[in-house]
Amino acid sequence: PVETAFWEAVEREDLNSLVTALELDGPDPLTSLLPSLASWRRRSREQALTDSWRYRITWKPLADPKTTVPPGTWAAVVPAGVPEARRVVEALREQGMNVLPLEVKAADADRGAFASYLRETLDGTAPAGVLSLLALAEGPHPGCPELPAGLGLTLTLIQALGDAGTAAPLWLATRSAVTTAPAGTAGADRPVDPAQAAVWGLGRVAALEHPQRWGGMVDLPESLDRRAATLLCAALAGPDNEDQLAVRGTRLLVRRLVRSSLAAADPVPAWTPRGTVLITGGTGGIGSQTARWLARRGAEHLVLTSRSGPAAPGAQQLKAELTELGARVTIAACDVTDRDALTALVRQVEADGSQIRTVLHIAGAGVLVPLADTDLLEFSDTAHAKIVGAANLDAVFDHSALDAFVLFSSISAVWGSGEHGAYAAANAYLDGLAERRRARGLAATSVVWGIWSPEDGGGMAANLAEEQLRGRGIPFMSPQSAINAFQQVLDRDESVVVVADIDWERFVPVFTSARPSPLLGEVPEVARILATEAAPAGAGDDDSSVRLRLTGLSAEERRRAISELVCTQIASVLGYPGPSAVDESRAFRELGFDSLSAVDLRNRLSAATGLRLPVTVVFDYPRARALAEHIGAALFPEQAPAAPADPAEAEARELLNSIPLLRLQESGLLDELRRLAQSPDTESAAVHGDGDSTDAIDDMDVDGLIRMAYDN
Secondary structure: OHHHHHHHHHHHOOHHHHHHHHOOOOOOOOOOHHHHHHHHHHHHHHHHHHHOOEEEEEEEEOOOOOOOOOOOEEEEEEEOOOHHHHHHHHHHHHOOOEEEEEEEOHHHOOHHHHHHHHHHHHOOOOOOEEEEOHHHOOOEEOOEEEEEHHHHHHHHHHHHHHHOOOOOOEEEEEEOOOOOOOOOOOOOOOOOOHHHHHHHHHHHHHHHHOHHHEEEEEEEOOOOOHHHHHHHHHHHOOHHHOOEEEEEOOEEEEEEEEEOOOOOOOOOOOOOOOOEEEEEOOOOHHHHHHHHHHHHOOOOEEEEEEOOHHHOOOHHHHHHHHHHOOOEEEEEEOOOOOHHHHHHHHHHHHOOOOOEEEEEEOOOOOOOEOHHHOOHHHHHHHHHHHHHHHHHHHHHOOOOOOOEEEEEEEOHHHHOOOOEHHHHHHHHHHHHHHHHHHHOOOOOEEEEEOOEOOOOOOHHHHHHHHHHHHHOOOOOEOHHHHHHHHHHHHHOOOOEEEEOOOOHHHHHHHHOOOOOOHHHOOOHHHHHHHHHHOOOOOOOOOOOHHHHHHHOOOHHHHHHHHHHHHHHHHHHHHOOOOHHHOOOOOEHHHHOOOHHHHHHHHHHHHHHHOOOOOOOHHHHOOEHHHHHHHHHHHHOHHHOOOOOOOHHHHHHHHHHHOOOHHHHHHOOHHHHHHHHHHOOHHHHHHHHOOOOHHHOHHHOOHHHHHHHHHHO
């Protein structure tokens, strides 16, 4: 309290309070020192804030990966005319994997035709996994030249697998999509291929939107020798839920997000702009805020581009403001996706001897749409400005005369974000491009941003968006603090750095509600949260108020009471008038639940019952009735139904219980199994097709049940 009061007085520059508190004498105590001390305090607080926003990606070896050959038949989707993809299939077969290759021609990869091809080729076979090698296809996509072929084909595959009802986990194989050791370090990788990196951005979104049919991504080495093929098999076996891996040498590496604090870093000279600065998207919200900062930092000439140029809203006011700050300003209408137009603009700017020394690529817009609901053209429109604009800038400024070449990326590229498929892919391309330029010895920095708060407040829509994102654990960052963090990045000439304000207490439960994320596990706050979540789930203390209140009731009364409790909490989360408005038989998705509301319900039920429920409980029990039954069994385990006496029946039930309900539901098995379980034995025999009583449900094992469900 004393220290807090002291620093509050310093920040207010309240001399009288400090003199009194410190019992100082003299006619002029601390008068000259106080402003400096207050400024130092503000800088220290700002440094601590921006430090808490800094992260980076690192790779660590997976300790003792089990060299297991994945069981079952795997479908390998291979781009036609790509020998490297075929060699991967052969290498896996040599390891003992049962691989069924499915060759796809890029020109014929229409979504509907792709789904039909999958159905016909698989012919009722349920693959244990699907390995996509489509990312290895090079060049532009035939149906959408603005997209890399591998990226467009991968999107169509993700959609077609869903359309075909294939629930097997999908793995994406790439080559040079990531760098596990930067250029200039021991064991440095080949330069990153940005088009391959974009596939990883797409995959991270697919993992969130389709968690129950997602496997992961693995980056391959240049040459897949026997040892590398063994490690690829180990990766496909899915060790410890790892879903972002790279095969390098004799090691299997896994991707991790870690903090990147500057607290103990040595001081470095402050970066200042020289000559001319080119800013794409310069008249937009973030572009204009950055331009003002550059003008205050002494930029001589600012060239702000956008498609509208001087006609953009607020452009003339911005120009006047920047001019008043001392900068010469050019606002130009230029679509940076047009290479010729960009080249002409650069020549025009430099014709008077004003050399461009800094490039900031901020242009780009995102249209939010789930992967299943988009098409190639819509996907391309969203990715176009970022990908093609960055590629053009890279080509035009393919020289070493730049002080800085900065790409504004997004956290959606680092860990994914629902409905951001094209945007995440485009920004992952930017991150890969920065790594590739660095490998060529050129200036390049990709800043992976969180969400900037609108400088003017943004109005009601922005306030609503901020409230929703804050609930998901992503608060808006103040523009001034974001700019301060940007200065630090430029001071240290960093390659790829994440700058984002994340409330991990809120973010982690939502983000991991459908599937775990080892990527985040080494952030200290996340490790603590996951350790708490990993504690065994079960009933609370014996004196739990809910348990005591229900103990004296009959089984039916207890069932009704727990059902009412669950429905009451559902109604509160969804804004229903009361528990009677909740249909216990409807799936939570149909009721309107998303990841955030699912975690909210789980938290409310944990607090109400004293149970430590897993974050996936709403996905594992996706209807109110099933969730109430699960809670009842957890509160009163001693009164749960006894285990079957028949060992075969016990094994069958254990196997069925090990399959998440959401996976059964997405594969089309859940409703069929429910119908079969409710049918008389004679009916079930007839359903199976031959009427033989030996095929009655009671006489079938789990494999038989699953086959029957697939046949129907």
